Amino acid sequence: MAKRAAILLLPIALAACAGSEEVRSITYTDDRGVSNQPYPNNYRVEVLAFMKTYLNDPVGVHDAVMADPVQRVVGGRLRYVTCLRFSARESDGSYREPRERAVLHVDGRLDRLVENAGEPCAGAVYTPFPDLEKMTR
Incomplete structure (x- = not known):
């Protein structure tokens, strides 16, 4: 009976993992909650390196544009986005x-x-990002 109960609870546990996008995001840094954030000088290089692992197939990206980092409040904290x-x-x-x-x-x-x-990028001013379109495996 305990095995059956565990099997019945599995979909509920998995559904809890499929929450909002904010909940599922992975954090790579130790967020100390400091409001005075430094400008991300290497953002282009870091974004390209991340996208190479994030995309299933990084080859052949089309219509790539990117906005320079701006400060926004996300999750109650001031961040560069x-x-x-x-x-x-x-x-x-x-x-x-x-x-x-x-x-x-x-x-x-x-x-x-x-x-x-949608909200963090509202009003973003985009410029072409050809490096994203030139990625290889």
Whole structure:
């Protein structure tokens, strides 16, 4: 009976893992909550390195644009946010409409990527980001 109860609870536990985008994001830095954040000077290099591992197929990205980092309040804390918009190649070779992502920086370094970037990227001023389109494996 205990085995059956554990099997029945598994979907509930898995559903809890599939919460909001903010909850599922992975943090790479020790966020001390400092409001005075330094500008992320190496943001382009860090974003490219991260995107190479984030995308299933980093080759053939289309319509890549990026906004320079700006300070925004995210999760109640002041952060530098870099916004990206791009179309990645799907496994069948097709492309979806461009998707927007927000990259959060803590202590001048890439901290995490937020997939639901509507609010952090509102009003972002994008410029072409050809380096993202030139990525290789």
